[in-house]
Amino acid sequence: GVSPMIVGLPISSADLTPPLPGAGQGTLTAGETAVIEFDVVVDPGVPAGTLIENQAIITTTEPVPVLTDGDGNPATGPEPTVVIVGPAQQLSITKQIAVVGGGPLLPGSTVEYTVMVTNVSPVPASDVVITDDLDTPVAGQLSFVGGSATMNGSAAGVSIAGSLLTADYGNEYGVLGSGEAVLVRFEAVIDAALTTGTVVTNQADVTWNVPQQSASASVAVEVGGVPGFGELNGSLWHDANFDDVRDPNERPLSGWSVELYRLGQLIEATSTDSDGNYRISGLPPTAGIGDQYSLRFRAPGSGLTTASLGLAASVFTNGQQTINGIPVGSGTNLSDLNLPIDPNGVVYNSVSRGPLAGALLTLINVSTGQPVPSTCFDDQAQQGQVTLADGYYKFDMIFADAACPPNGAYLIEVTAPSVAFIPGTSQIIPPVSGAQTAPLSLPNCLQGGAADAILATNDFCESTVSEFAPLPSAQSGSPETAYYLQLTLTDTNDPGSAQIFNNHIPLDPDLTDAVSVTKTSSSLSVTRGELVPYVITVTNDIGFNLNEVSIIDRFPVGFRYVAGSARVDTVPTEPEVVGQELIWSGLPLLGAGQHRIDLLLAVGAGVSEGDFVNRAQVRHSVTGEVMSNEATATVRLVPDPDFDCTDVMGKVYDDANRNGRQDPGEPGLPGIRLVSTTGLAATTDSYGRYHITCALVPNESRGSNFVMKLDDRTLPAGFRTSLQPIRIERATRGKTLRMNFGASIHRVVGLDLADPIFEPGTTDLRRQWESRIVLLLDQLVASPSVLRLTYLADIEDPKLVDDRLEALESEITLRWTEQAAPYELEIESQVFWRLGGPPDLSGIDTVDER
Secondary structure, rough: OOOEOOOEEOOOOOHHOOOOOOOOOOOOOOOOOEEOOOOOOOOOOOOOOEEEEOOOOOOOOOOOHHHHHHHOOEEEOOOOEEEEEOOOOOOOEEEEEEEEOOOOOOOOEEEEEEEEEEEOOOOEEEEEEEEEEEOOOOOOOOOOOOOOOOOOOOOOOOOEEEOOEEEEHHHHOOOOOOOOEEEEEEEEEEOEEEEEOEEEEEEEEEEOOOOOOEEEEEEEEEOOOOOOOOOEEEEEEEEEOOOOOOOOOEOOOOEEEEEEOOOOOEEEEEOOOOOOOOEEEEEOOOOOOOOOEEEEEEOOOOOOOOOOOEEOOOOOOOEEEEEEOOOOOOOOOOOOOEEOOOOOOEEEOOOOOOOOOOOEEEEOOOOOOOOHHHHHHHHHHOOOOOOOOOOOEEOEEEOOOOOOOOOOOEEEEEEOOOOOOOOOOOOOOOEEOOOOOOOOHHHHHHHOOOOOOOOOOOOEOOOOOOOOOOOOOOOOHHHHHHEEEOOEEOOOOOOOOOOOEEEEEEEEEEOOOOOEEEEEEEOOOEEEEEEEEEEEEEEEEOOOOOEEEEEEEEEOOEEOOOOOOOOOOOOEEEEEEEEOEEEEEEEEEEEEEEEEEEEEEEEOOOOOEEEEEEEEEEOOOOOOOOOEOOOOEEHHHHHHOOOOOOEEEEEEEEEEOOOOOOOOOOOOOOOEEEEOOOOOOEOOOOEEEEEEEEOOOOOOOOOEEEEEEOOHHHHHOOOHHHHHOOEEEEEEOOOEEEEEEEEEEEEEEEEEHHHHHHHHOOOOEEHHHHHHHHHHHHHHOOOOEEEEEEEOOOOOOOOHHHHHHHHHHHHHHHHHOOOOOOOEEEEEEEEEEEEOOOOHHHHOOOOOOO
8 A cells, every 4th residue: 555666766567577656766866865665565364374476676877886785795695585475484494513522623523513403483383393414415525423413412202323313302392482492403424535625514404393394404514613703814834846736745834923914904823833834723614705815824924025935826816925815714725825936046154154244245237237126026125135044035037127138148246244254156156157257048958058056847948956055065066056146047947937946146254363273293303214103283273164175284395294194083194295295185174173194204314403393284175264273383304313423421530650641549539529611510429430321413424522520629629630621522413522631639849939039029039049939940850740829918019929930930931941851831910018018109209219
């Protein structure tokens, strides 16, 4: 009885099927609501319980936006309106699943299903029967747990036949009243052979009424998921063969951050485990296309200057280390949300071969000499990227700017991370192509060029066969260390023509004082022909293993290496002998501890006496760079006691007859001291003997004089030397000098003098005293004697006294010589002053009486 109309706008009946009077059409502006109201009459012949569906359709001349249903899926058309004719029964059914004991659904797990049937109509429902077939829709995934099925807490009315469970409520309890519910529970076991990600679906059905009506409810969950929640998992690894499949020998990326975003907001973060795997559980299901999850993967320590190293791999939208558009349903376990990275290479230490963090990489357009814009890369952070602890770098060129044209030459520049490294290109491991060479053409490399180390990967050019930096055992310049800095890049075969792989770039550390060296010898004094032991101790101070080093020992001229004597850490290791140098090349120096080299040198016969210095140092075998201090060991070549030295020996004896030689019966004099001009001293033993070992080393060609003096102060009382107290002998090498000294008790003849025996003020004797000189000479001739002149002075001039003694000594000596005396006369003189000393004559004027 109500005319159909849009509020405020009539509807044309021609637009209704079947047409309704008064229907119309018009324009529905933004924000307006259209409401259509009309009445219908149900045919009186329609039996009670018949379902009548009525559908409303809206048409428009404008494009219709995509509509979605309540689950977020595209709508197939307007939802029909269901009308129950008469007081008919209407039941609703729901189904839930839970893992017994909690946790994720795993193969072999036991789950509990709960089926709830509720009478939502105002009248009772009859013949209510609930069924559940475990083999629908997929057989074999589930199996019942015997005795677990109940209906409203009781096993009554529940039966199981094979995979089918039947709960007959109507037969057991009668009708299901309005608002009443039936709860069916049972347990089932998941097939242990199912794999993670397998979807397990179970459907329950309910029938009621005559004619029969039915309804269904199902629940699905993925193996590995948690019912009611979603789960994401995947793996991160270094994809060495570029196939996006994780192989057993490919390195997992542990400790990487996995960030989960929803509607642009970070909601959770986790890290990969030691195997490179991650799992994010307990995620609320998404609500549709506009409500989806995203994943972002970050390397440990990454920041704004960290480059992306690879494209994610999944069934969703993959980006540089990102996955977007991930829908999550209840109980879903989305796996294989993976990140297989494929960096271009590793920046590493050319000596230790370990990866370097903090190296700055820039890609230069060779034609302009300028860095290419960041827009030329799939990840703009790749221009000016800074390496992390693993040393990885990547340039993913997309040629999106005129400053980075295809078929251009590009140069990789690497800035060292610190002053501990030498700026510029490595000298230890030079590049195959660099700034001063022609570029490597990647298109040619893909066509089987010599630079491609792995021909099996047709779409990729690899500098070396390994995705890792060269091992320390790889020699500099070997194929294992090949790399290229200048490249010709193009977009003809992406990524192989735009990127080079396994292109590991070395940087040279500053090896100054990386090693400390000491050198010692247990022999400080050596002789000709002697073997001299040396020990070189090398300590690695830089903290990592050194492999390409040379230990150089420079020995003095005249010395020679004793073949077979060298030991390196007790292992016989012969050096290369080059002139006066011993070279041990390629020795490994471990990063901890010391290394010892033992060797012998022989002193040549033509080496002269003196100090000889042996020097040791460590250099780099490739660059020649000095890596250590210069250690020295000095030995002194001394004369050989048997062949070079001259010994001096002899006696001091009692020359009783004063004939200058030791006759029988003339004993030695003990305790007599003898001294050389070089400071050597000796004292005679109880037999008067003395011996000075290696008293001198005479000149090899002409010999040398040796002087020895007897210290007459050490002679016994009354003894005087009978020979010269100073001896000079000519010494030659290897021969002994014999130097004897005689001493005896001499006869002393005294002549006392005074002023009265001289003419006043003169040196002349008075005439009456001259005859005494003749008597004196007779006494001296009688027996070898020593003449002692003693002058008793009073107030004479001291000079006059000295002149008188000198004149008298000369007169006696002259007469003694003239009469052919039998021995050499020794004359002593001595002055005694009566007043204790010469008089003070400074205030007296004296007149020369002469």
